Amino acid sequence: MKFLILLAQAHLDFRLTELKALSDFYKIDADFSSYSTTSPFLVVDLDSSEEARKLVSRSILCRSVYELYASGTSVEELHEKTIRNKSQWEKYNDVKTSFKFEFVSYKGSRDQQEQIKIIESFSFMGLEGPIRMKKPDVTFSIVEEYIVKDSKPEELPKRVWFGRFITDSDRSAMDRLDLKRRRYIGTTTFDAELSLVTCNIAQVSPGKIVYDPFCGTGSFLVAGGYMGALTCGSDIDVRMLRGNGKDRTIDANFRQYGIQNKYLDVMTMDFTHNAFRNNLFFDAIICDPPYGVREGLKVLGAKDEEKFLGKETVMIEGVAAHLRKDYVPTKKPYELYALLDDLLAFAAIHLKPGGRLCYWMPVANEDFKEHHIPLHEDLKLLSCCIQDFNKWSRRLLTYSRRKYGEKGESQHVKGTLNEEFRSKYFRGFT
Ligand SMILES: C[S@@+](CC[C@H](N)C(=O)[O-])C[C@H]1O[C@@H](n2cnc3c(N)ncnc32)[C@H](O)[C@@H]1O
Structure with a gap:
C-alpha cells in the first residue's frame, strides 16, 4: 500500500534520520528512497495503515500521513486513478460511516467555491454515509503542491494527491x-x-x-x-x-x-x-x-596539581576543609x-x-x-x-x-x- 507523508519544512537534515529511527523502533520495513531533502512530500510503501499510524503519530518532523488512492498533475487524473483503485476505498462507503473532504495545500490554495466544486466532482464515489465536519469516521484529503513564481503561487497546483487521512504527527508537542x-x-x-x-x-x-x-x-x-x-x-x-x-x-x-x-x-x-x-x-x-x-x-581537579598538593591542609573547626560537607572542590578546565x-x-x-x-x-x-x-x-x-x-x-x-x-x-x-x-x-x- 502507498502512503503520502507530509513533512514539516523544518530541520531538513533531521527528518529522514527521525523517520528511520522510528521505522527501526517499530520494526517497519520502509523504503525511503524517494525522499527529497527539500520537498515536504514523501511517498512510501508500507504493509498497512497501522504501520503508517505508528510511524508518523510520534514523529515531530512529520505533519501527517494519508493512505494514497491517486496522484497526478490534475484533478481529472485523480478521478481516473481513484476509480481504478475502488477496492481501497469502497470499504468506507456505507450508510453508517460518516465522512468529510478536506484540502491540504502547500504554498498556494483555491478559493472556497472552487474547493466545493472539486469536492463535488468526487460524487462518482457514491458515498452514502452522513457528512460530518467534526470527528468524521473517515476524512478524504486532496493534497496540493503549488509552485511560487515571482513571489506568487501559480494558479493551478503542480502536483495533486488524493487519499484517506490516517493521523497527524505529534508536532503539537x-x-x-x-x-x-x-x-x-x-x-x-x-x-x-x-x-x-x-x-x-x-x-x-x-x-x-x-x-x-x-x-x-x-x-x-x-x-x-x-x-x-x-x-x-x-x-x-x-x-x-x-x-x-x-x-x-x-x-x-x-x-x-x-x-x-x-x-x-x-x-x-x-x-x-x-x-x-x-x-x-x-x-x-x-x-x-x-x-x-x-x-x-570544568572537571574536578587543580590546574597546577603539584602546587595544590604542596599546600598545607586547611583546617576549619578542627576538621580538614576538604572533608567538610560544605566544601566546594577545586576545578580545572x-x-x-x-x-x-x-x-x-x-x-x-x-x-x-x-x-x-x-x-x-x-x-x-x-x-x-x-x-x-x-x-x-x-x-x-x-x-x-x-x-x-x-x-x-x-x-x-x-x-x-x-x-x-x-x-x-x-x-x-x-x-x-x-x-x-x-x-x-x-x-x-x-
Ligand atoms: C550545554 S549545557 C547542557 C544544558 C542542558 N541540556 C539544559 O537543558 O540546560 C552543559 C552542562 O554541562 C555541565 N557541565 C560542565 N562540565 C561538566 C562536567 N565535568 N560534568 C558534568 N556536567 C558538566 C554544565 O554545568 C552545563 O549545565
Whole structure:
C-alpha cells in the first residue's frame, strides 16, 4: 500500500534520520528512497495503515500521513486513478460511516467555491454515509503542491494527491513543551522541538531509562519523560539542578507537564569522575555536552596539581576543609574533545546492546574534518545530522551499542583541534 507523508519544512537534515529511527523502533520495513531533502512530500510503501499510524503519530518532523488512492498533475487524473483503485476505498462507503473532504495545500490554495466544486466532482464515489465536519469516521484529503513564481503561487497546483487521512504527527508537542511557558529554563536550555527530535532519534519510549550526564536545566529529561521514559541526569553545577526557587526547578517542569512519575532524579557529579557502578545500564544517553560558550567546561581537579598538593591542609573547626560537607572542590578546565572520548567510553559500558547515544557537537565549519567524529569499537555510528548556522554548526551524532563481542573501528579525538570552539565562537569565526 502507498502512503503520502507530509513533512514539516523544518530541520531538513533531521527528518529522514527521525523517520528511520522510528521505522527501526517499530520494526517497519520502509523504503525511503524517494525522499527529497527539500520537498515536504514523501511517498512510501508500507504493509498497512497501522504501520503508517505508528510511524508518523510520534514523529515531530512529520505533519501527517494519508493512505494514497491517486496522484497526478490534475484533478481529472485523480478521478481516473481513484476509480481504478475502488477496492481501497469502497470499504468506507456505507450508510453508517460518516465522512468529510478536506484540502491540504502547500504554498498556494483555491478559493472556497472552487474547493466545493472539486469536492463535488468526487460524487462518482457514491458515498452514502452522513457528512460530518467534526470527528468524521473517515476524512478524504486532496493534497496540493503549488509552485511560487515571482513571489506568487501559480494558479493551478503542480502536483495533486488524493487519499484517506490516517493521523497527524505529534508536532503539537513542541508547543506543549514550549520554553516560553516552561517554569524553569536557563541560558543553556535546549529548544523543545529539537529536544523531542533527539529523543525520537534515541528511540526513547515508555519503560526505558534515559540518562543525561550534562543535564543542566533538564531539557532532554523533560522531553524523554514526555515520551514515557524514566529519566535521570547529573551536572557538575549544583545551581543548575537546584533551580531558582520553589516553582523554578526541574521537578516543577515535570509537574507542569503532568509527568512527575517519569522523573527519577538528578545528582551533582563531575562526569569525568563518575560514581555509577559498571553494571548499571541505560537504554539511552542523550546530552548537549558543555562547549564553553554559555557554561564552563570544568572537571574536578587543580590546574597546577603539584602546587595544590604542596599546600598545607586547611583546617576549619578542627576538621580538614576538604572533608567538610560544605566544601566546594577545586576545578580545572578540560578539553571538549577529550570529554567526547570519555562520553563514548562511558556509553560503551553503560548502554544496553541496541541502546542509543545521542549528543550534540558544535564545530566551526571551516575546521571540521571527518576524523573529528569520535568512534568507539563498541558503538556503531548511525547518523550525523547538521544544524547549520553558516560559519558554525551543531551536529547531532547518534550511535548504537553493538552486540557484545561485535567490534568496529575506534577513533580518539582528544587533541585533534588545537583551538577550542569557544575562542573561535567569540572571535566570530574570523
Ligand atoms: C550545554 S549545557 C547542557 C544544558 C542542558 N541540556 C539544559 O537543558 O540546560 C552543559 C552542562 O554541562 C555541565 N557541565 C560542565 N562540565 C561538566 C562536567 N565535568 N560534568 C558534568 N556536567 C558538566 C554544565 O554545568 C552545563 O549545565
